Amino acid sequence: MVRKFRTFLPVFPLKSIQSSIAVAFSCLILVTIAVTTLISYRLSAGAVRYNSENYIEEIIKQVNTNIQSYVDNMENISLLAMTSKDVKYYITSDSFITEEERRPYEKRISDLFQSILYTRGDIASIMVFGYNGRYVSDRRITTLNPNAPPERQSWYIGAQQAGGKSVISAPHVQNIIRNEYRWVVSLSRELKNTDGITADGIFLVDLNLSVVSDLCRQIDLGKKGYVFIVDPEGNIVYHPQQQLIYSNLRSERIQDVLHAKSGTSFAVSDEDGRRFYSVQDTNIGWKIVGVAYAGDLIGYKSTLRNSLLISLLGIAVALLISVALSHRLSRPIRNLQRSMRLVEKGNFEVKAPVQQMDEIGQLSRTFNMMVGQIKNLMDEVISTQENKRKSELALLQSQINPHFLYNTLDSIVWMAEQKQHEEVVLMTSALARLFRASITKDQELVPIRVELEHIRNYMLIQKMRYASQLTYRIEFEDAILPYRTLKILLQPFVENAIYHGIRNKPEGGTIVIRGKEQGDAIVFEVEDDGVGMTDEAIEKIWSPVPMDAGFAKGIGIGNVNERIRLFFGPSYGISIRSELEEGTCITIKIPKVSG
Amino acid sequence: MRNHRYTVALTLLLAAVVVCAGLYIKLYYSTAGEDRSVLVILKSSNARSSFWQTVSAGAAAAAKEAGASIEIEGPLQETDADTQVRLLEEALARKPSAVVIAPVDDERVATAVRKLRDADIRVVAIDMPLATGKAPVSVLNNHREAGRQAGELAAQLADGGHPSVAIVSNFAGSRVSAEREAGVKEAVGQYAGGATQVYYSEDSEDRAYAIMKAVLGMPEPPGTVVALNEIAALGAARAIEEAGDRRIKLIGFDSSVYEIRLLEDGVMSALIVQKPFNMGYLGVKAALRRTEPKGADRVTYTDSIVVTKANMYTPENQKLLFPFDGGGN
Numbered sequence: 001m002v003r004k005f006r007t008f009l010p011v012f013p014l015k016s017i018q019s020s021i022a023v024a025f026s027c028l029i030l031v032t033i034a035v036t037t038l039i040s041y042r043l044s045a046g047a048v049r050y051n052s053e054n055y056i057e058e059i060i061k062q063v064n065t066n067i068q069s070y071v072d073n074m075e076n077i078s079l080l081a082m083t084s085k086d087v088k089y090y091i092t093s094d095s096f097i098t099e100e101e102r103r104p105y106e107k108r109i110s111d112l113f114q115s116i117l118y119t120r121g122d123i124a125s126i127m128v129f130g131y132n133g134r135y136v137s138d139r140r141i142t143t144l145n146p147n148a149p150p151e152r153q154s155w156y157i158g159a160q161q162a163g164g165k166s167v168i169s170a171p172h173v174q175n176i177i178r179n180e181y182r183w184v185v186s187l188s189r190e191l192k193n194t195d196g197i198t199a200d201g202i203f204l205v206d207l208n209l210s211v212v213s214d215l216c217r218q219i220d221l222g223k224k225g226y227v228f229i230v231d232p233e234g235n236i237v238y239h240p241q242q243q244l245i246y247s248n249l250r251s252e253r254i255q256d257v258l259h260a261k262s263g264t265s266f267a268v269s270d271e272d273g274r275r276f277y278s279v280q281d282t283n284i285g286w287k288i289v290g291v292a293y294a295g296d297l298i299g300y301k302s303t304l305r306n307s308l309l310i311s312l313l314g315i316a317v318a319l320l321i322s323v324a325l326s327h328r329l330s331r332p333i334r335n336l337q338r339s340m341r342l343v344e345k346g347n348f349e350v351k352a353p354v355q356q357m358d359e360i361g362q363l364s365r366t367f368n369m370m371v372g373q374i375k376n377l378m379d380e381v382i383s384t385q386e387n388k389r390k391s392e393l394a395l396l397q398s399q400i401n402p403h404f405l406y407n408t409l410d411s412i413v414w415m416a417e418q419k420q421h422e423e424v425v426l427m428t429s430a431l432a433r434l435f436r437a438s439i440t441k442d443q444e445l446v447p448i449r450v451e452l453e454h455i456r457n458y459m460l461i462q463k464m465r466y467a468s469q470l471t472y473r474i475e476f477e478d479a480i481l482p483y484r485t486l487k488i489l490l491q492p493f494v495e496n497a498i499y500h501g502i503r504n505k506p507e508g509g510t511i512v513i514r515g516k517e518q519g520d521a522i523v524f525e526v527e528d529d530g531v532g533m534t535d536e537a538i539e540k541i542w543s544p545v546p547m548d549a550g551f552a553k554g555i556g557i558g559n560v561n562e563r564i565r566l567f568f569g570p571s572y573g574i575s576i577r578s579e580l581e582e583g584t585c586i587t588i589k590i591p592k593v594s595g
Numbered sequence: 596m597r598n599h600r601y602t603v604a605l606t607l608l609l610a611a612v613v614v615c616a617g618l619y620i621k622l623y624y625s626t627a628g629e630d631r632s633v634l635v636i637l638k639s640s641n642a643r644s645s646f647w648q649t650v651s652a653g654a655a656a657a658a659k660e661a662g663a664s665i666e667i668e669g670p671l672q673e674t675d676a677d678t679q680v681r682l683l684e685e686a687l688a689r690k691p692s693a694v695v696i697a698p699v700d701d702e703r704v705a706t707a708v709r710k711l712r713d714a715d716i717r718v719v720a721i722d723m724p725l726a727t728g729k730a731p732v733s734v735l736n737n738h739r740e741a742g743r744q745a746g747e748l749a750a751q752l753a754d755g756g757h758p759s760v761a762i763v764s765n766f767a768g769s770r771v772s773a774e775r776e777a778g779v780k781e782a783v784g785q786y787a788g789g790a791t792q793v794y795y796s797e798d799s800e801d802r803a804y805a806i807m808k809a810v811l812g813m814p815e816p817p818g819t820v821v822a823l824n825e826i827a828a829l830g831a832a833r834a835i836e837e838a839g840d841r842r843i844k845l846i847g848f849d850s851s852v853y854e855i856r857l858l859e860d861g862v863m864s865a866l867i868v869q870k871p872f873n874m875g876y877l878g879v880k881a882a883l884r885r886t887e888p889k890g891a892d893r894v895t896y897t898d899s900i901v902v903t904k905a906n907m908y909t910p911e912n913q914k915l916l917f918p919f920d921g922g923g924n
Contacts, residue, residue, distance in 0.1 A: 026609060147859040147904075173908065173917045175859070181852060181917055223662045235910065241656050243872040243918070246911040272660075316613050323606050 018330035025322030030315060037311045044307075049276075049294075053265050056278040056290040059219055063227060063288050064280050066215055070122055071168060071284055074187040074205040077116055078166055081128060081203045082191055084112060091130025091201040092193060106136050113138035122211040124174065124184045128191070129156070130201035143178040150176055150202070159188035159202050168284045170231055171209045171238065183209035185237075213238050225275075225292040232285045234258050253277065257289050267294075332360040336367065348375040384566065391563045404495075411465045427464050430457040438488055444567075445484040447595050448515060448522070452476050455490050455513060462498055469508035470498065476515035480522050484593040486567060492560060493526040493586045501530025501584055509583075521572070521589050529583035538576055557586075564590060631692040633658055633882050635875070636682050637669030638697045638722065644673075646849065646871050647697075649918040650721070653875025654695065661883045663692070676701035683707035686716070693717035693882035700770055702726050717887065721878035723770065730894070732887060734878040737896035738771050741867045742778020742823075744901055745846050748865055749779070749819035750786045752844045757788030759817040761810050763803050763827040764795050775823045775848065792817065796827040803830025811838050819844045819864075825851055832857045850902070850916050858904055868915055869899040 081087050089097060090105045097105060113126040117138045127137040129150050135142065150156050153176065158167040169186040184206035190199045216227040216238050229237035234254045236242055244250035253268060260266060262281035267274065274294040279287055332355060339352040348371055352364040408431055415423045434457045437450065452474070459472050490513065502509035514525040533541075541557045561574045568591050578584040635654045639647045651667045658665035670678035676699040686694050687710060694716055698704045705725040712718050712731065720733040750758040760783050765772040776793060783789040794810075796803035803826065810816055811834060820843055822828035828847030832854075835845060844864040847854055857863040874897045881888070881895065902912050 022606075145859065147861075170910075173913050175908075179852070179856060181855065183917060183919075224660060226659075241660075241876075242914050243653070243870070244656070244876060246914060247870060247873050249873060249876065312613055312616065316610060319606060319609050319613070 016330070017333055018326045021326035021329060022323050025326065026319050029318040029322060033311050033315055033318070037307070040307065052292055053276060053278065056221060056276065056292050057263065057265065057280070059221070060227070060278050060280040060288050060290045063215060063219065063290075064282050067212060067229075067282055067286070067288070068284075070207055070211060071187070071282075073120065073122070074207055075166055077120075077123070077126065077205050078187060078189050078203050080112075080116070081126070082189070084109070086112070087128055087136075087191070087203075088194065088200070090136065091128060091132060091134060091191065102134070109136045110138060110140060122208055124182050124206040124208045125177070125204075126206075127176075127204045128201060129204070131199065132201075134201075137177070145175055145178045145180075148175045155186040155188040155204065156202050159190045160199075162190065164190050164192055164199075170235055171212075174206055182206070185209055185212065209238070216240070219290070221290055221292040223293075224273075225290070227288065227290050228252065229286050229288050230254055230257060232258075232287075237286055257287055260287075262287075332356075332364070336360065336364055339364075339367070343371055348378065387562060388566055391559045391566075407465060408461055411461075415464070423464060427461055430460045433457045434461065444487060445593060445595075446487045447481070448476070448483050448485050449481045451485050451487070451489060452481070452515070454488060455494065458491055458494065459511075459513075462494075466498070466502070466508075470502055470511065471508070472511040472513070474513045476513075477517060480515050480517055482595060483522055484595045485522070485524075485590055486563065489560070489564075489588065489590075490524055490526060492557075493588070496557070497526055497528040497530065497584065497586075501528035501532075505530050517592075518589075521591055524588040524590075525585060526588075527583065527585040532580040532582050532584055533576075533578040534580060538578060541576070564588070631661070631663040631883060633663055633665045633693050633695060633879055634686050634689070634691040635665060635667045635669075635695045635879065636679060636686070636697070637667065638673045638679075638699060639671060640667065640669035641671050645851065645918060646869075649871040650697070650875035650878075652918070653872035653877075654879045655875075656872075657876045657879035657883070661880070663879075663883055665879065666691075669697075670699075674699060676704055679704050680707045683711060687711055687714055690714070690716065693719065695719045695721060695878045695882050697722040698725050700726050717882055719878050719882040721874050732881050732893050734874055734881055734895045734897065736869050736874065737898060738774035739778040739781075740896070741848065741869065741899040742775035742780075742821075743782040744778075744899065745775070745821045745848070745865075745867050746779040746782025748846055748901055749821060749844070750783060750789065752864060753818040758783050758786050758790075758819065760789075760791045761806075761817040761820045762791055762793045763806055763820060763822045763831055764793055765824050765827065766797055767795055772823045779821050790817075796822075796830060798824075798826055800826050800830035800833070803827040804834045805830075807831035807834035808838075811835070811840060811843065816843055819846060821846045823848055825849045825854060828857075828863065829853055832862045835862055836860075855907070855916055858902070858907060861904060864903065866902045866916075867899050868902050868912075870897050870915065872918060873897045 086105055086108050090102075090109060109128065113136070116126060117123055125138055127135060127142075129135045135144070135150070144150070154172075155167065155169045158169065166187050166189040169188070171183055171185050173181050174184045174186065175181055187205045187207070189203050191201050191203050192198065193200050212229070216229065217240065219225075219227045221227065226240050228239040231237050236245065236252075236254075239245060239252065241250050245252055256266065256268070257277060257279055260277070260279040262279060265276050265278040267276050269275075276292050276294070278290040278292070280289075281287055336352050339350045342350045350371060352367050354361045354364045354368070408427070412424055412427055412431075415427065434454065437454045437457070456474065459474065463470055463472065494511065494513065497511050502511065509528055509530045512525070512527045514523075514527070516523055516525075542561070543556070543558055557574060557576070564573050572589050572591060575587045575589075576584065577587070633654075635651065637647045637650060640651075642648065647669065654667060655665055668682050670682075679696070679699050679701075680703050683694070683696070683704070684707060687707075694711055696704075696708060696718065698708065698720055700723065705728045708718055708720075708725060708731065709728050718731040720731050720735070722736055724730055724733055724735060746760065749760045753759070760779060762776055762779055764776050780791050783791050794806045796806060803822065807820065807830065810820060820831055822831045822845065825848065828845065828849075831845055832847075835841070835843065836857075841861065845862065846865045846867065847857075847863050848867050850866055850868045854863065854866055858866055877895055877897065887893075900912070900915070902916060906912055907916060
């Protein structure tokens with residue numbers, strides 16, 4: 001459980017190549033998609049903004065055109081009235097129309113107004129007020145509101161001041177007719193006499209405000225967008241939430257709008273949300289303003305959401321692919337890892353599968369070769385160790401060669417019977433030293449001095465046994481004495497020289513044992529002038545003596561040679577020079593090993 | 596196989612993050628207001644009641660501003676509690692985000708509202724509080740304050756001090772009238788010698804006419820008559836017009852074309868006009884608030900203004916007295 005936890009919990013640092021690759025890919029993909037999404041979002045947001053601004057501007061222009069056409073209509077109607085002779089005669093101050101003639105005039109004018117009104121649903125009323133006190137409207141019977149005399153109305157005064165030009169009023173409740181209260185926009189104009197200088201009266205056309213407000217209300221600027229109109233003084237002509245603005249429950253950016261030029265737009269961002277104001281001037285002075293909220297411009301949100309979903313989907317797919325890819329890439333590595341783990345446990349029979357000759361394949365092949373090599377080396381080491389053990393065993397056996405012991409003891413017994421006490425003492429003590437030297441097992445390497453002592457003792461014993469048949473010389477350079485050599489290295493060769501070289505020669509022989517320096521090496525020589533050996537015999541000597549062949553055979557030259565090489569390396573060892581009937585010389589070469 | 600589990604865990608984690616992000620964005624966009632809905636139940640959906648039409652115009656404006664959908668319903672008669680209860684029960688089945696109600700003064704309406712609130716539907720009361728029960732978030736007409744405004748005006752009109760005011764109320768049990776009456780009394784009572792006398796017209800123009808006639812015939816008539824609703828005002832005005840005696844000032848409530856004409860003619864001295872558009876607007880706005888307000892913020896009052904002949908054609912008051920420009924607002 002603990003192990004399981006540990007593998008799950010620390011996600012970083014990542015321990016496997018697969019997860020590293022997966023994470024690297026994922027990061028790369030995430031960053032790429034994030035960047036492209038951001039860029040495309042910014043581009044599309046910019047495009048949306050640009051398009052929506054154009055769209056709003058177009059719509060506002062449309063509203064402008066419509067309002068303009070209403071105003072133009074009112075203007076045309078006023079021109080019609082101005083050019084009407086009936087109207088002129090009726091209101092002129094120097095009127096020749098008598099009271100009796102008045103009725104038909106009134107009827108004709110009223111009919112004219114009425115026929116205009118029938119064709120135009122947007123006009124609320126048409127009236128004419130003469131300075132002579134007469135007035136006509138589009139109705140048969142007109143009862144004026146006694147509380148609202150026309151001369152006191154702003155449109156009346158405005159027209160008088162404008163002197164013949166038409167005047168457009170702000171929207172207001174028209175209350176000059178009794179019991180009628182209608183929201184209208186008034187166009188008023190002073191009518192001139194035929195002389196063109198003196199004024200005769202005021203002409204009034206009222207446009208239903210509902211025409212304007214309906215127009216504004218029908219404009220679709222998204223769910224929350226709207227259109228409003230202000231006059232040049234900043235008074236609201238139309239606003240869908242006019243009452244809220246009057247009650248200070250809502251504010252509108254009227255100052256900003258008044259400062260904005262026609263055909264421009266500006267963005268506002270506050271607690272009500274981000275929105276665009278598009279301003280358009282009409283030639284009657286009003287400013288028409290379209291307000292669109294950034295949040296609900298058509299197509300904006302759905303495209304954004306779609307593209308977001310698509311990029312999310314892309315991310316998910318890319319992540320899956322990256323995981324699969326990293327799995328696929330790291331599989332050969334994991335296979336190799338599995339093989340390695342087996343080798344770690346000591347199984348050298350493993351062969352990593354080589355699927356493709358890519359880097360991993362080559363790695364696997366090299367790994368296989370390496371494992372093979374290791375296996376060979378291991379085998380070699382095992383056999384070497386075995387041989388070493390065997391030669392050591394043989395050496396031990398040679399040191400206690402029983403025949404040598406029996407012969408020596410026989411010699412001692414014989415000397416004792418001859419009452420040669422001194423010789424007995426000498427030989428016995430030499431034998432004792434010999435055995436002591438060979439029994440000390442603690443060190444493989446001994447100083448040459450000790451080896452020299454050993455050979456002296458040995459030769460002493462042999463000299464006593466073979467007496468005049470054997471003469472010997474030991475010639476060691478003093479310089480080599482402190483160096484070390486393998487223990488009991490020379491004894492087998494001396495033994496061979498006696499038993500095989502001298503003993504079979506009736507006249508006896510001489511053995512010379514030398515030890516000298518030769519460059520970086522030390523060379524020992526065991527030379528006899530015995531029977532010598534044939535080449536076949538030399539050949540035979542080299543082959544190691546099988547261990548189970550019995551004690552008598554002693555230790556083989558081959559075995560000793562092997563022992564030297566194992567110890568000091570292949571450049572050292574033994575060489576043999578031999579002539580039949582001349583003698584044999586054995587040369588042993590070892591490195592200088594200082595003690 | 597440890598590595599394998601690793602990457603699987605990592606993948607799951609990333610996938611979860613991606614899904615969460617997607618959902619979050621989707622939720623963020625979808626809860627931004629478009630799928631909220633408000634049901635408004637008025638006292639009257641009668642097209643000829645300009646007061647309630649203006650309330651619904653305000654409600655619609657607030658819904659448009661918030662991007663929410665809105666439905667406006669109501670009985671034809673202002674006292675039709677049965678229809679209101681039926682509409683509330685239908686709302687329980689339809690489950691809108693919020694319900695705005697101008698409750699008829701009836702206990703059954705209050706019970707139906709409580710059921711809605713138990714079903715976790717936000718309820719906002721407008722115009723008048725519920726007859727009984729725990730008060731929901733409310734946007735109310737401050738009738739007492741309106742009465743006080745009328746009383747203050749009456750005191751100002753009585754130049755020499757000692758304001759004497761006759762109040763033509765509706766029914767003795769009407770809560771609206773009782774509030775207004777209390778307001779008038781409170782304001783008049785502040786002045787030295789201030790006296791009030793209450794009469795009940797019982798929703799009859801003729802009774803109000805008779806009351807006014809009687810007042811005019813008094814040896815020492817009061818200086819001002821305050822008519823607490825439109826019917827009473829019209830009746831009283833008829834009596835004044837007939838008598839041609841303009842010594843007694845008449846102050847009315849609410850606004851209609853008839854009252855406006857009487858104001859223009861000088862028969863009435865002033866009208867106390869409420870702001871129904873604001874009430875509808877604030878009601879729906881409160882209903883669409885993300886969190887229900889607590890404490891004192893739970894009740895909002897809409898104010899009323901005094902309209903006289905002098906200020907009736909200012910732009911603000913024009914819009915208030917004549918809310919519609921012919922095309923509906």
